[in-house]
Amino acid sequence: MNQNSSSTVQFYNGEQLPLELHKVRVVQKLHLVPVERRLEAIGEAGYNTFQLSTYDVFLDMLTDSGVNAMSDNQIAAMFRADDAYAGSQSFGRLAEAVKEVFGKEYLLPVHQGRAAENIISRAFVKPGDVVPMNYHFTTTHAHIDLNGGTIEELVADEALELTSINPFKGNMDIAKLRDCIKRNGVDKIPFIRMEASTNLIGGQPFSIANLREVRSVCDEYGIMLVLDASLIGENAYFIKKREEEFQNSTCGEILLAMCDLADLVYFSARKVSSSRGGGICSNNKEIINKMQHLVPLFEGFLTYGGISVREIEAMAVGLRETTDETVISQSPSFIEYFIGEMVRLGIPCVTPAGGLGAHIDAGSFLPHIPQSEYPAGALAAAFFIASGVRGMERGTLSSVRDKDGNDILADVELLRLAFPRRVFTLSQVRYVADRMKWLYDNRDLIGGLEFVEEPPVLRFFMGRLRAKSDWPQKLAAKFRQDFGESL
Template identity: 85%
Template sequence: NPFKGSLDPAKLRDCIARHGAEKIPFVRMEASTNLIGGQPFSIANMREIRGICDEFGIMLVLDASLIGENAYFIKMREDEFKDSSCADILKTMCGLADLVYFSARKVSSSRGGGICTNDHSIAKKMEHLVPLFEGFLTYGGISVREIEAMAVGLYETTDLTVISQSPSFIEYFIGQMVDMGIPCVTPAGGLGAHIDAGRFLPHIPQEDYPAGALAAAFFIASGVRGMERGTLSSVRDENGNDILADVELLRLAFPRRVFTLSQVKYVADRMKWLYDNRDLIGGLEFVEEPPVLRFFMGKLRAKSDWPEKLAAKYRQDFGESL
């Protein structure tokens, strides 16, 4: 499916029917969808969701943090837009939303972020909140220099050469994983390559955080830092039990203009070694678990001496060199 990030219109209608439109403040679409492997949605899907929102009077919100990559996939995969410019695709996407927000670190390679709307009534609702939580209304606490850097980055986001670089590297890496038989999310998405930790480590139960364990193991084997996207990134229920994620993924992010092809090949080589030695990897458990956003600030430890055994096998095969 080239657009795994698309929202299911039937499920949205069912949600509205069950809860009532008056209890749904907004519908949110994410370009591209981080938690399922950086997968994009199509403009055809966004138009359909826009129609449902209009039908029930619900605001449509767009997370545009990876909108450049989503626009690239639309140009490559959606026939209607194969001859469209990146700028036109971006304007079409944003024009379908009532409110657009973004992390500038992702969309424009700068600091800060932004909230954009053409709806005066929405802007008025936010006026008193921006100074309270961010900074003055017109700049949100961001320096003028950063706003200028953000503007340059946003212009670059309309350049096909710029926005194709990261997806091209990710596609190459995912192709390497598929050729080696290493389980991963396909087709290749945006932001990063996503290794399927659930299939990589089927012997580790979800309560022992296999995606987090894979991230730790891969750091030992390569010095490369990945990001857990699974149960560790979830929360607990009212009884203290983990709410198990639908998928357990290790995200290997590929920022624009950062890595060389030789570095990508190095990562693929070490992932193959780790896959061949995956039975050495064990689970994790919390030693410090914050009540909110535990995957940012929490601390975990191995449930056995598996890291020492993995490091010993590494030294046996590679010596002391990365």
């Protein structure tokens, strides 16, 4: 087929813009409530965007997890679901898709990615263990901690330079990996984890060249390599665009090349296949056997794993669609456009553009707010007041406390604006950029936050905070002055 698989096209005037390679057939009404209501809503939510109701949210850029637009083929597939408790034909079709897309023969279904992390951690992590990884994700960190292990983050130092041209900030530093193994001993390392499109440092990918180096170290020491494939489609897309060896490969071929290097692959279908559910897969039956008994205990029977069979059917179709560059490129191309606008407007952000979302550098945006007052959380709250757009804090608020009760300060302070696949239009993206520019011009009005209710685990989900001054009211008043009461 001679189809344009790129989501970015050049217009006659020379401008390059992302182009939606799909048509809208079902719509959902949105509401842009007045700034007065937005101010009230963020206060009622304890200045935590997770606690906002979508009645008050205009554009929901909190996450891409479970909110990607589903395709017509996915919806159609849901109608043929086989709802048998055991031995479902739907599971068989999912297993076939996993083998086709990931190249793995054995599949354990789970209800989402963090459920896979629970199973893997219970099966392999014991007290005193250390898990090296390129960078952690919050739920991964929590499950390893709960099972008595610790993590070591081994990205290269330059990965934390937010503004750069490094195409593969998600690469693992091999020298750091070897040092980690030498210091801790092979017997204390149950596996090495690589995360595709590293979530917490801006959706940054790793290269296959780097993954091969990690595989070589695993072979040398006899250590299992685990791949978090939740954002593997985006990682494959970036490899095609940025790694010379694979510029003529298809995304499907790149996916297989990545997964072939891993002993165990797990994923959240809420991200990778535009549906809900998840899975753990491997070609090693011995590895699968160490986890298999835990699935009925925590998830459900081995052929549904806590997932609706309708979602299982959608997962199977969605996994195959992940190999389609037309599908997978839509989100990265919109993110690249938005980041380009941020750079043009002088707004600090993570470059190069990554997957999952656009990441605003809250530390540079709000240098007057110390990390102990959660600048990324404050920026998320302020941006909601200014725009009705719900983003997500990825900084110290998403971190944890040490044994003495002190915040462990995050490496970076980011406001993440997620770009779910095929959800937003270009005019909506331009609205987000405009309101971000207004907020940046009025950034001195923004102040810090402090906790009033703090859960012991994953506090960013359910915690409640308060503003340390009346800065939210002053920000809303300035917005009314500039835009008028009607908005």
